[in-house]
Amino acid sequence: MNIEKQTVGSVVAAAAGYLGKKGVPDAEVAAALLMSRLLKCRRLALNLYKDQLISTTHLEAMRRGVKRVANGEPVQYVLGEWDFMGRTFRVDRRALIPRPETEVLVENALRNEQLWRKSRPVIVDIGTGCGCIAVTLALECPHGLYLGLDVSEEALSLARENAEIWNVADRVAFSCEDIADLAEPGSVDAVVANLPYIPSGEIDRLPVWIRDHEPRVALDGGPDGLSVIRDVVQDAALALKKDGFIFLEVGDGQSRRVSELLCETGFRSVTVVPDLSGKPRIVSAKLE
Numbered sequence: 001m002n003i004e005k006q007t008v009g010s011v012v013a014a015a016a017g018y019l020g021k022k023g024v025p026d027a028e029v030a031a032a033l034l035m036s037r038l039l040k041c042r043r044l045a046l047n048l049y050k051d052q053l054i055s056t057t058h059l060e061a062m063r064r065g066v067k068r069v070a071n072g073e074p075v076q077y078v079l080g081e082w083d084f085m086g087r088t089f090r091v092d093r094r095a096l097i098p099r100p101e102t103e104v105l106v107e108n109a110l111r112n113e114q115l116w117r118k119s120r121p122v123i124v125d126i127g128t129g130c131g132c133i134a135v136t137l138a139l140e141c142p143h144g145l146y147l148g149l150d151v152s153e154e155a156l157s158l159a160r161e162n163a164e165i166w167n168v169a170d171r172v173a174f175s176c177e178d179i180a181d182l183a184e185p186g187s188v189d190a191v192v193a194n195l196p197y198i199p200s201g202e203i204d205r206l207p208v209w210i211r212d213h214e215p216r217v218a219l220d221g222g223p224d225g226l227s228v229i230r231d232v233v234q235d236a237a238l239a240l241k242k243d244g245f246i247f248l249e250v251g252d253g254q255s256r257r258v259s260e261l262l263c264e265t266g267f268r269s270v271t272v273v274p275d276l277s278g279k280p281r282i283v284s285a286k287l288e
Helices: 008-021 027-039 043-049 056-070 075-079 100-110 132-140 153-165 200-205 227-239 255-264
Strands: 081-084 087-090 122-126 145-149 172-175 188-194 240-249 267-274 280-287
Touching (some): 008 043, 027 056, 027 075, 075 081, 100 240, 100 280, 122 132, 122 227, 132 145, 132 172, 132 188, 153 172, 188 227, 227 240, 227 255
Parallel strands (some): 122 145, 122 188, 145 172, 188 240
Antiparallel strands (some): 081 087
């Protein structure tokens, strides 16, 4: 990256041009995010600093960040943080990057008045990753008890860090065990899950910033993409109370099969909610 004028604006412009040539999507946004992180300001306020000279220390840090993003690393991992439903969470290679589709999942769960009318609802977040679902629910509905599960101990360590950052560690527990091993039958009020749903054969065709950097265990849903979802639905049907709820984020084109799977397992009142792009992505149901 060749930079002659060392002002914030010129450095961001040069970085965006370089990243664009490397095929990085939304290169201008990525460059602005890297600079705003260095200046400790919000991206939308970066224009206020465009004529400010950049220090040598910040310039070198910007170069390092741009190089990492140009080599395919997600900008979220370079930043070390990402926003989810208006709150900033620590993120790195230990877990998937929170995405807007998952915000729709959480919003759908929060709209369930019957669930939140309970005096002390027990909520299990399966595939918790960085913990953004469980932590957000605990902040929005502090009267609940929350359990975040994940097969990855590394992801759980990140989730615990985020629970500490947001001061909910007293209400959110984490474990690598299965829900069937931790919860007594009929003891859980709701299961919320963003599970691996990408078919194994499609993993290698994913963009490099996903394929080579985000944890494969959090992506790979088995041959048809539904292996993990299928197991969790079965376990949830045992752990949930009668009239308990399940909320699932699924892959594009999977909502019909997941809806059928829920009905086959004893769930009713199945609903499908579209994501922000209009794709049927969030499937919820009630156990009867």
